[in-house]
Amino acid sequence: MTTLNSNIPSGPLSQKWESYKFNTKLxxxxxxRKYKIIVVGAGLAGASASATLxxxxxxxxxxxxxxxxxxxxxxxxxxxxxxxxxxxxxxxxVRRLFYDxxxxxxxxxxxxxxxxxxxxxxxxxxxCAAQGVPFAREYGGLLDNRSFGxxxxxxxxxxxxxTGQQLLLGAYSALNKMIxxxxxxxxxxxxxxxxxxxxxxxxxxxxxxLQTGDITKHNADAVVLATxxxxxxxxxxxxxxxxxxxxxxxxxxxxxxxxxPCYTQIHPTCIPVSGDYQSKLTLMSESLRNDGRVWTPKKKxxxxxxxxxxxxxxxxxxxxxxxxxxxxxxxRDIASRAAKTVCDEGRGIGxxxxxxxxxxxxxxKRLGENKVRERYGNLFAMYHEITNEDAYKTPxxxxxxxxxxxxxxxxxYNLMSNVPGLFVLGEANFSDHGANRLGASALMQGLSDGxxxxxxxxxxxxxxxxxxxxxxxxxxxxxxxxxxxxxxxKKLLGNKGKRTPASFHKELGKLMWDYCGMARNKAGLEKGxxxxxxxxxxxxxxxxxxxxxxxxxxxxxNAGRVADFIELGELMCxxxxxxxxxxxxxxxxxxxxxxxxPETKQGLVNPGDVKxxxxxxAYVAGWxxxxxxxxxxxxxxxxxxxxxxxxSTRSYK
Amino acid sequence: MKITLKVWRQKNANSPGWFKTYQSPALNENMSFLEMxxxxxxxxxxxxxxxIAFDHDCREGICGxxxxxxxxxxxxxxxxxxxxxxxxxxxxxxxxxxxxxxxxKAFPIIKDLVVDRKAxxxxxxxxxxxxxxxxxxxxxxxxxxxxENADLAMDAAQCIGCGACVAAxxxxxAMLFVAAKVSHLGLLPQGQPERYKRVKAMVTQMDEEGFGAxxxxxxxxxxxxxEISLDFxxxxxxxxxxxxxxxxxxxxxxxxxx
Ligand SMILES: Cc1cc2nc3c(=O)[nH]c(=O)nc-3n(C[C@H](O)[C@H](O)[C@H](O)COP(=O)(O)OP(=O)(O)OC[C@H]3O[C@@H](n4cnc5c(N)ncnc54)[C@H](O)[C@@H]3O)c2cc1C
Ligand code: SF4
Ligand code: FES
Numbered sequence: 001m002t003t004l005n006s007n008i009p010s011g012p013l014s015q016k017w018e019s020y021k022f023n024t025k026l027x028x029x030x031x032x033r034k035y036k037i038i039v040v041g042a043g044l045a046g047a048s049a050s051a052t053l054x055x056x057x058x059x060x061x062x063x064x065x066x067x068x069x070x071x072x073x074x075x076x077x078x079x080x081x082x083x084x085x086x087x088x089x090x091x092x093x094v095r096r097l098f099y100d101x102x103x104x105x106x107x108x109x110x111x112x113x114x115x116x117x118x119x120x121x122x123x124x125x126x127x128c129a130a131q132g133v134p135f136a137r138e139y140g141g142l143l144d145n146r147s148f149g150x151x152x153x154x155x156x157x158x159x160x161x162x163t164g165q166q167l168l169l170g171a172y173s174a175l176n177k178m179i180x181x182x183x184x185x186x187x188x189x190x191x192x193x194x195x196x197x198x199x200x201x202x203x204x205x206x207x208x209x210l211q212t213g214d215i216t217k218h219n220a221d222a223v224v225l226a227t228x229x230x231x232x233x234x235x236x237x238x239x240x241x242x243x244x245x246x247x248x249x250x251x252x253x254x255x256x257x258x259x260x261p262c263y264t265q266i267h268p269t270c271i272p273v274s275g276d277y278q279s280k281l282t283l284m285s286e287s288l289r290n291d292g293r294v295w296t297p298k299k300k301x302x303x304x305x306x307x308x309x310x311x312x313x314x315x316x317x318x319x320x321x322x323x324x325x326x327x328x329x330x331x332r333d334i335a336s337r338a339a340k341t342v343c344d345e346g347r348g349i350g351x352x353x354x355x356x357x358x359x360x361x362x363x364x365k366r367l368g369e370n371k372v373r374e375r376y377g378n379l380f381a382m383y384h385e386i387t388n389e390d391a392y393k394t395p396x397x398x399x400x401x402x403x404x405x406x407x408x409x410x411x412x413y414n415l416m417s418n419v420p421g422l423f424v425l426g427e428a429n430f431s432d433h434g435a436n437r438l439g440a441s442a443l444m445q446g447l448s449d450g451x452x453x454x455x456x457x458x459x460x461x462x463x464x465x466x467x468x469x470x471x472x473x474x475x476x477x478x479x480x481x482x483x484x485x486x487x488x489x490k491k492l493l494g495n496k497g498k499r500t501p502a503s504f505h506k507e508l509g510k511l512m513w514d515y516c517g518m519a520r521n522k523a524g525l526e527k528g529x530x531x532x533x534x535x536x537x538x539x540x541x542x543x544x545x546x547x548x549x550x551x552x553x554x555x556x557x558n559a560g561r562v563a564d565f566i567e568l569g570e571l572m573c574x575x576x577x578x579x580x581x582x583x584x585x586x587x588x589x590x591x592x593x594x595x596x597x598p599e600t601k602q603g604l605v606n607p608g609d610v611k612x613x614x615x616x617x618a619y620v621a622g623w624x625x626x627x628x629x630x631x632x633x634x635x636x637x638x639x640x641x642x643x644x645x646x647x648s649t650r651s652y653k
Numbered sequence: 654m655k656i657t658l659k660v661w662r663q664k665n666a667n668s669p670g671w672f673k674t675y676q677s678p679a680l681n682e683n684m685s686f687l688e689m690x691x692x693x694x695x696x697x698x699x700x701x702x703x704x705i706a707f708d709h710d711c712r713e714g715i716c717g718x719x720x721x722x723x724x725x726x727x728x729x730x731x732x733x734x735x736x737x738x739x740x741x742x743x744x745x746x747x748x749x750x751x752x753x754x755x756x757x758k759a760f761p762i763i764k765d766l767v768v769d770r771k772a773x774x775x776x777x778x779x780x781x782x783x784x785x786x787x788x789x790x791x792x793x794x795x796x797x798x799x800x801e802n803a804d805l806a807m808d809a810a811q812c813i814g815c816g817a818c819v820a821a822x823x824x825x826x827a828m829l830f831v832a833a834k835v836s837h838l839g840l841l842p843q844g845q846p847e848r849y850k851r852v853k854a855m856v857t858q859m860d861e862e863g864f865g866a867x868x869x870x871x872x873x874x875x876x877x878x879x880e881i882s883l884d885f886x887x888x889x890x891x892x893x894x895x896x897x898x899x900x901x902x903x904x905x906x907x908x909x910x911x
Contacts, residue, residue, distance in 0.1 A: 052787040067708075068774050070814055071716045087794060123788070130790035132783045132838050134807040141797030159807060165715055166810060173782035180778040180905070188771065211763055240710040275681050277688050280712045382713065385738045386685075451787050500698045502691070546703050551665065552764040554706055555698065 002257060004622045004638040007412040008112040013644045014095075017116045020413075021456055025463035032057035034467040037458070038205055038220040040192045040247055042069030044164070044171055044443060045426025046226030048450030051174035054183035056455055061218060062175070062184055063207060065191040065242065065557075070172045073228055073240040074446065077164020078285035078379070080146060080156035081443040083121040088145050092153040094118045099645065101441060104150040104331055105406070105434020106584035106612060107647040108260070110620070110640065112413060113431045120448040125157055127451055131170040135159050147290050148439035150331035150652075156440045161285055161378040167443055171450070191557065193488075194481040195223065195251045195422065198471045202251075202422035206481045208489075210557060213550035215485055217473040221465050222421045222458060225251060226450065229405040229427035231264065233565045233572065234517075235509025237402035238270055238283040244561040245568050248409050248428055256417040257622035257636055259410035259430030261568065262576035265437055265585050266518050267403035268294075268335035271386055271396075272355040281401040282386055284358070285379055286439040289328045291363035291372065292396070294319050294335070296347045296356045303349050307357055307395050318342055322606050326652040333436040333585045334609070334652060336400035340518050341608065343399075350397045359395035400518060404442060406433040406585065407575075410622040410638070414457040415449060418622070421461060425449035430620065435584025489549050492559045497542035501559040504539055508532065508562070508569055516573050521589040525577040532570045536629060539566055567629050574623075578635065581617045582610035604651040614647050654680050654746040658693060660705055661753045666761045672751070682742040686729065687712060687719065689741055706765035714738040714878060717813030720820070721766050722753040727817035727876045735815065735878040755820035759827070759863045770816045772862040773830060780854035780905050781834050783843050802840050810837040811879040818873035818881075824865030829873040831859050832885040839892055849896040850905050856893055857903045 009020040027035070036059045039050045047069055050062040066072060084097040098118035102109055129135060129143070135157050136144040145154040159166035178184040189210040196204035196217070204219040230245035231237040252258050269284045295315045297303050302310050318338055323330040330338070339356050342348065349355045364372050369392055373380070380391045387397070408430040415423050415431070426446040433441065471477070515528030539562070547553040582591040591611045599605050624634040656677045663670025677693055684692070687709050694704035710718040719736040723729035729739040744750060752766065760768040798806075812833035819827050835852045838844035844851070867886065874883045 048787075055786050066710070067718070067770060068814070070774070070777075071710060071718050073711070073716075075716050076711045076713060085793070123790075125793045126790040127785070127787060129793035129796065130783070130785040130843055132806075132841050132843050134803050134810050134837065134841070135793075137798055137800045137803045139800050141799050141803075142794050159810075162715065162811065165813075166807075169810065173777070174785075174787070176774075176777045177782040177784060180780075180782075186774075188774070211769075240716060241712060242710045274683050277681060277684050277692055279685070279688050279691055282713050382738070385714075385734060385740065388740075388742065455787070500695055502695060502698075544698070546698060546701065552706060552767065555704060 001634060002418050002622070002624055002636050004257065004410060004418060004620070004636050005412060006110060006638055007414060008110070009413065013111060013115050016112050017119055024456065024460045027459045027463055029057055033059060035059065035462050036061065036220045036467070036470065037222050037224060038063065038218060039224040039226060040205065041072065041226035041228065041426070041428070042172070042175065043072035043074035043226060043228055043426060044167055044446035045450045047072070047168065047171035047175045048447050049224060049226060049425055049454050050184050051171065051178050052451050052455045053458070054178035060178070060184045061187065061220065063187045063190045063192055063205070065189065065210060067189055069175055069186065069188070070169065072168060073243050074168045074443070075165045076240060077443055078161045078283065079287040080148065080158035080163045080440045081124070081167060082148065082155050082440040083125045083157060083444065084118055084155060085122055085125060087143060088154045090153045092155050096153065097121060097155065100151050101432070101438060102434070102645055103650055104438035105436055106610070106650050107434065107642070108583050108640065109432055109434030111642050111645060116453065117432050117445055117448050120452045121444050123452060124444060124447045128167055128170050131173060133159060133166045133170040146287055147329060149286055149289065149329045149335070150326070150438040158287070161376065164443060167447065171447070192247045193250060193485045193560065195254045196478050196481045197254050197419060198475055198477045201420045203471050204473065204478060206485050208485065211552055213548070213553070215482060217478045217482055219470060219473050219478070221462060221467055221470055222423060224423040224425060224454065225409065225428050226425040227428045229408070230568060231402045231405050233508070233569050234402040234512045235505050236273065236278060236281050238267060238281050241280060244564070246561050246564045249564040249568055251409060251417070251419070251422060253625050254419065255625065256419045256422055257410040257624050258407070258571060259620050259622050260407040260575065261572045261623065262516065262579060262586055263406035263435050263584065264402060265332060265404035265406060266336045266400045267332055268339055268400050269358060269398045270401035270403070271383065272350055272352065272399040282382065283401070283403065284383060284396060284398055286332070288358060288376060288379060291375070292328065292358040292360050293317055293362060294328055294356055294358055296342045296349060300346045303347060303353065316342070316347070323652045330652050331436060331438060336518060337587060339400055355397040355399045357395035358398045360391060361395070364392065404437055406430065406435060406437055410620065414460060415454055416457070416461060423454060423458060425454055435586055488560065489556065492543065492545045492556060493549060495540070495543050495545065497544045499542050499544060501543055501545065501555060501562045504535065504543060505562045505565065508535060508566055511535070512569050512572070516569070516576050519587050519589050520576050522577065525573050528573040529570055529577070532566060532573065533630065536566045536570070539563060571623055571633060574633065575621055579617060579621065581613035583612045583617070584610065599649050603653060604649050605653070618647065654682055654741065656680065656744060656747070657749040659749060659751045660765070662705070662765050663762055665764055670762070680741055682740070684741045685712065685737060686723070686739040686741065687737050706767050708767045709737055712737045715813060717815040720755045720768060720815060720817070722755060722820060724751050727755060727820040728878050732875070733878060733880045735813070755816055757819045757825035759825065760816060760819065772864070773814055773816065775862060776827070776831060776855050776858045777834065779858035780851040783838055784847060796842055798841060806837050806840040809833045809840065809881065809885055812881050813879055815878060817876045817878060819864065821872040821876040822865065823870070823872070824868065826867045827859050827864040828867040828886050828889070829877060829881055829883070831855055832889040833881045835889045835892060836885040847905070849892060849899050850901050852889060852892040853896040853901040853903060854905045
């Protein structure tokens with residue numbers, strides 16, 4: 001058992017961060033350069049952290065498996081980034097962004113972290129604009145905003161449909177400056193395959209050079225993981241193909257607790273699956289729901305008709321009908337479940353019946369095609385490339401797909417895991433989005449963690465460490481971890497089974513989607529656990545990896561990642577099984593509102609909406625590895641204590 | 654549909670390479686080009702043959718990882734589209750498709766279709782930034798930017814760093830890429846203080862990396878998946894000229910490629 005101490009500072013919520021910064025230990029400028037920090041990842045979180053830590057004077061070593069930091073998966077984010085600037089004068093404030101985010105997460109996030117995030121949001125926009133991020137502007141030259149789900153104000157900043165790309169290029173440019181100065185050493189095509197823990201503290205990593213296959217040991221005073229989310233456990237998702245859980249998983253196996261692994265986000269607007277060969281699903285940004293209206297036919301028999309032939313009266317704009325206050329901008333978990341419900345009723349459209357329409361005809365009438373093109377042109381073009389359909393003329397077909405993971409390594413208020421010296425940032429940690437993330441909040445969190453939070457919190461830990469006592473790479477813990485990696489590689493290459501790693505990944509993805517997807521129940525999760533553990537056993541008997549260790553070998557890379565995904569899948573099912581409530585993206589069929597519940601009668605929720613059980617489950621589940629994949633992991637709990645907000649019924653009606 | 658693939662196979666930078674021919678299994682025209690390679694690779698692997706190495710990640714045209722010259726054209730047949738956004742419906746049943754890596758001295762081959770494009774990063778290290786320390790920025794609306802400038806900067810900033818422009822150019826010049834970077838920052842008020850230093854430092858590094866000279870044939874613009882305009886090259890040339898007149902140093906103080 002591990003005690004998960006959140007280390008939330010005392011004092012009123014709105015003053016915690018300020019007083020924390022004042023009270024935290026600092027390191028004097030001359031001493032900073034003696035400390036060496038490893039940062040793994042250069043997405044928004046890792047690149048911003050690396051650049052900022054180097055600016056402060058620390059010696060930073062940055063590792064990415066990509067060929068360049070600029071290619072991190074953050075580059076794909078489309079829609080935008082939230083900030084409580086209130087430039088639109090529409091009533092926004094730090095308090096409102098905080099509350100929307102806490103409520104959006106179905107009251108399963110940590111209050112103090114979320115408040116800090118909302119406070120810092122305003123600095124992020126300033127920082128990015130100063131770096132030259134070409135945010136969208138109004139004719140007067142000031143910054144433009146759009147709306148995103150789960151909010152009734154316009155607080156989302158954007159750069160066409162390529163916000164993630166532009167923010168990442170900004171962070172990458174800050175990183176480049178420090179690399180150019182020699183303050184950051186950048187290791188590309190370098191995959192972290194183990195965490196080195198010395199006397200209970202994270203003191204280094206083991207890395208495989210993907211070009212040469214060389215395995216190297218790296219020591220540091222602290223290790224920062226900013227390695228992204230694990231949605232590819234479902235195989236099909238909106239993530240880049242290379243996104244994986246390996247860094248987090250290997251840290252988990254070294255003692256870091258995994259927080260709320262079952263909290264995954266299924267995004268409502270993605271292009272539906274078209275065939276068995278499919279390798280990824282493409283997101284159609286949530287920003288489209290600003291102007292697009294979601295509907296399905298009211299009658300099953302209309303589903304195969306040309307949408308143009310279905311009269312207005314026979315269309316069910318179900319989000320507007322069910323959630324009138326937010327309509328098409330209902331939060332993602334709610335919009336996804338509603339799409340599933342109408343499809344389960346047999347009212348889905350398209351060849352597979354797993355799809356709904358996202359219709360722009362009203363917007364085109366209202367604004368003209370040019371304005372719509374200006375706002376979403378690249379998304380419409382992307383849709384056209386993939387489907388060969390013209391969304392200016394006929395509605396888009398969309399369906400929910402795996403998109404984001406709210407779960408991740410457990411961290412305290414300092415963003416430090418329960419392994420001292422191991423910090424976790426961005427999507428890789430669990431901390432700020434509870435059971436559902438609102439749109440445009442991941443970019444905000446990644447940059448908040450990297451530019452502003454970690455650089456302020458890491459000194460508290462470093463001040464307790466003596467850089468001249470830093471364990472060197474001859475320490476037995478480094479040797480042991482290196483051997484661990486070598487053994488795994490040998491095992492994979494020596495196995496000589498009959499199946500490719502990709503075929504296992506596909507099978508795992510299907511199991512996860514069927515038993516731990518948009519709707520979960522006890523029997524299904526139990527079955528999922530059994531089937532996944534069997535898949536794990538088969539993997540080690542039957543996987544076949546070609547090629548050699550000492551060369552560029554994509555199958556070998558993938559084989560290690562798939563092995564970790566299989567183990568993670570089992571943990572996710574266990575977490576989903578133990579959480580006998582529904583909250584946010586975690587929908588347990590046994591726990592939903594019925595027509596007879598008082599909240600339904602009061603008109604707060606619809607029958608079928610998720611039903612939380614605050615009496616029993618208002619906690620973060622931090623799972624601890626028990627030493628072997630087939631041993632049941634240990635459940636540690638961090639109670640969620642709300643000092644200011646009342647955990648109320650989450651209503652969007 | 655079925656196709657014949659002629660693919661470049663090369664174990665590493667130091668080994669010779671050659672074309673190898675494969676018959677595809679049955680394909681669906683709604684597959685992406687990379688999904689076709691996935692399917693071919695699974696078949697190869699199941700036969701015990703090493704899969705074809707190719708670069709990819711986002712598979713939606715934004716990360717710049719995918720590469721490949723398809724039938725002689727970097728990123729394949731369509732204008733303004735990356736390899737990963739190319740679909741099999743662009744080809745016909747029975748076609749022979751020739752797939753090669755991007756070829757340029759500054760992009761050494763790693764394996765098969767994968768090349769090393771880190772030279773691009775080193776150009777960026779030399780000057781591809783605005784120097785602003787975290788926490789030192791003024792309020793974002795304190796610096797208004799005319800919408801036209803912001804939009805034009807965004808046109809340049811869209812470059813995904815794929816390197817197709819280099820692969821298409823007979824001189825393997827990196828001018829379109831560098832021009833996109835230089836113009837993005839140079840068009841914004843925030844980028845003015847370092848404008849001429851930046852262009853000098855980046856062009857110097859570009860030359861050191863072994864990219865060729867630009868003779869403005871426009872083959873780069875024609876294959877660029879983001880349709881970055883040649884106009885940016887003219888803009889960069891003007892800025893570079895000014896930097897020479899101003900006698901800017903070859904490296905930014907404290908900067909310079911590592
Ligand atoms: C299609 C899409 C659109 C999105 N749109 C939005 C949006 O509009 N707004 C929003 O707020 N959010 C959006 N998101 C979510 C958001 O983009 C991500 O959550 C966020 O960018 C994650 O950033 P990160 O820095 O945590 O990780 P990433 O950007 O995923 O970076 C991970 C880094 O870690 C490295 N890495 C990983 N493992 C290893 C290892 N073992 N060894 C070495 N290096 C490693 C990688 O090389 C990479 O550099 C979107 C997500 C998707 C999929
Ligand atoms: S200019 Fe175009 S072709 Fe060249 S790297 Fe940028 S996106 Fe690729
Ligand atoms: S794979 Fe990302 S641009 Fe093609």
